[in-house]
Amino acid sequence: MIVRSGQRWLWLVLFLAPAMVLFTMYFVYPLGFVFVTSTLEWNGVSAAKFVGLQNYIDNFGSRSFQFSIRNNFIWLGSLAVVQIALAALVAMILARQPRGWRFLRTVYFLPNVISQVAIAMMWAALYNAEYGAINQFLELLGLEHLTHNWLGEIGTALPSILIQQVFYIGYFMIIIMASTMSIPESYYQAAQIDGANVLQQELYITLPMIRSILVTSMTLAAAYGLRHFEATFLLTDGGPAHRTSVLGIQLYKMTSALDYGHANAVGGTLVVLGLIVITLIRSTLGRRVAADEAKQ
Amino acid sequence: MQAVAAQRLTFAGGTARVGKWIVLIFFFIFTFLPLIWLLISSFKTNLELQTNAFGLPAIWQFQNYVNAVQISSLPRLFLNSVIVSVCSTFLTLAVTSMAAFVFAREKFPLQQPLLNLILAGVLVPIIGLMAPYFRLVNSLGLYDSLVALILTYTGINLPISTFLMHGFMKTIPAELEEAAEIDGASFVQRFTKVVFPLSRVGLVTAGTFVFLFSWNEFIYALLLTSRTASRTLQLGIRFFVSQFFTDYTSMFAAIVLTIIPSIAVYVFLHEKIIKGLTSGALKG
Known part of the structure; x- marks a missing residue:
């Protein structure tokens, strides 16, 4: 019996060990590294010097960082509010199963199976000032005065990248739609008998019933907003004049330049912001969901 | 009185119906047309790309795909x-x-x-x-x-x-x-x-x-x-941009080739993928 339990412990440890080792390598050590080195002046080779919060102060004082953090919040808002609202609208329409709804659902989700990189390259071609389809389309309509160097001008660069992401609603639409379609049909029938029209049904039955999935979607979308990197990196690389930069781009540039101190101050800012945003959304909107569910 | 109310309701129903289809068609165009544009452009010459952005290629340039594989x-x-x-x-x-x-x-x-x-x-x-x-x-x-x-x-x-x-x-x-x-x-x-x-x-x-x-x-x-x-x-x-330099349509062909496997898998398995995603989402 003792042998058996000793063996059990041995196996238990062996089963856990790979996961714990990898977790230490890729989460515990990196998080520690980020916060410790963010207080150092260090290029990875020469002796490190402790500088306290100076790296954070430097970052927050630089224009490229200020634009980046502003843009991350614009991304966060655009995805968590605008994209989720559009996804919910389309999900509610499709959940009523109009003609061709399966086909449309399949098409809307299509961009989500294609890599962000390929999608971004396609939009680079669409926005291109020389041969891009968007300018050519405007010229075709006789609207030459509306053509732009979309990704090169300060006024249009950020909106162009945002639009390219926000209107790809497929992923959240699918999640929200599944939740909408699981609402019992009888609820709607009862409302119809009481004379509620479609709009009222959606407002007073569907929306409250899908609240928890909306909060989950918003949390995910907010996290994507903070993590945004690919499309901006490929379309503008943060330009013109840092106007489209995000924290991920800053971090990549600093890491490549082996400026570990400032890079990890950006990394630390990202990690802390991520935790704050998720906690905030969960504790404000999420609490109301939990309270509602407790009532039911 | 009731007739007026009923009429108003069908009118509201009518605008709702039109609005509904505007939304659906907008997102259809946004997700689908750029991909089609990319696909058709990948068969054009570079001159056609600049002069005839929305028509079909005069001659379908399969050579673009040969270039794409060789260069990239x-x-x-x-x-x-x-x-x-x-x-x-x-x-x-x-x-x-x-x-x-x-x-x-x-x-x-x-x-x-x-x-x-x-x-x-x-x-x-x-x-x-x-x-x-x-x-x-x-x-x-x-x-x-x-x-x-x-x-x-x-x-x-x-x-x-x-x-x-x-x-x-x-x-x-x-x-x-x-x-x-x-x-x-x-x-x-x-x-x-x-x-x-x-x-x-x-x-x-x-x-x-x-x-x-x-x-x-x-x-x-x-x-x-x-x-x-x-x-x-x-x-x-x-790196396509630097590899293909100004041969844009061959670059488009290369991008199309990178997308095709994902789309092929999706076409065959989309019901399963969507179902898997939704059941996972509901449980999570």
Whole structure:
């Protein structure tokens, strides 16, 4: 019996060990590294010097960082509010199963199976000032005065990248739609008998019933907003004049330049912001969901 | 009075119906037309691209696709992506199914805190860890190798995969394992003969997730490799601009070629993919 339990412990440890080792390598050590080195002046080779919060102060004082953090919040808002609202609208329409709804659902989700990189390259071609389809389309309509160097001008660069992401609603639409379609049909029938029209049904039955999935979607979308990197990196690389930069781009540039101190101050800012945003959304909107569910 | 109300209702119903179709058609155009434009343009000459953006090519330039394969070393990029995605998927599933088994089916001290610690990893914005991952991979001597990507993708996916596997293994009835134990099954056999085979659905869900992540990952492929020989497909696309220079339509052909496998899989499996996504979402 003792042998058996000793063996059990041995196996238990062996089963856990790979996961714990990898977790230490890729989460515990990196998080520690980020916060410790963010207080150092260090290029990875020469002796490190402790500088306290100076790296954070430097970052927050630089224009490229200020634009980046502003843009991350614009991304966060655009995805968590605008994209989720559009996804919910389309999900509610499709959940009523109009003609061709399966086909449309399949098409809307299509961009989500294609890599962000390929999608971004396609939009680079669409926005291109020389041969891009968007300018050519405007010229075709006789609207030459509306053509732009979309990704090169300060006024249009950020909106162009945002639009390219926000209107790809497929992923959240699918999640929200599944939740909408699981609402019992009888609820709607009862409302119809009481004379509620479609709009009222959606407002007073569907929306409250899908609240928890909306909060989950918003949390995910907010996290994507903070993590945004690919499309901006490929379309503008943060330009013109840092106007489209995000924290991920800053971090990549600093890491490549082996400026570990400032890079990890950006990394630390990202990690802390991520935790704050998720906690905030969960504790404000999420609490109301939990309270509602407790009532039911 | 009632007739007026009814009329107003049908009018409201009418505008709602028109509005509904405007929304649906807008998103259809937004998601579909750019892809079609890219596909048709990839068969044009570069002159046609600039002079006739919306028509069909006068002669379909299949030569663009020949150029695309020759210039971009696509086969190599594909092979690298397949190696990285398959290896990181299997490695992640092996590591996390063992860990999830212990967490879901055994009792030991610090079990819950350890599990919570791993699951909290889901909340970490991985993009913030560029510098430490760069340093870690360098100090392991793995910089610029496919192994670096395989190990990194496995590490990154550890929390989510453990979460999915643990959630699934919790639902397997304990009686099956107890019966196996009475029949003399050892610790390892309970895993290999009972729990692991019964976790097929969980393995497929987690495996699909990890595979797609690895296939589409860009940031760490960018940061952790430099030679052409260790480039994955997504990273390779980035260099198309400099490789093809002004031969835009051949570049479009190369982009189309990188998209085709994903679309092919989607066309055959879209019902399954959508169903898998929705059931996962509802449970989560």
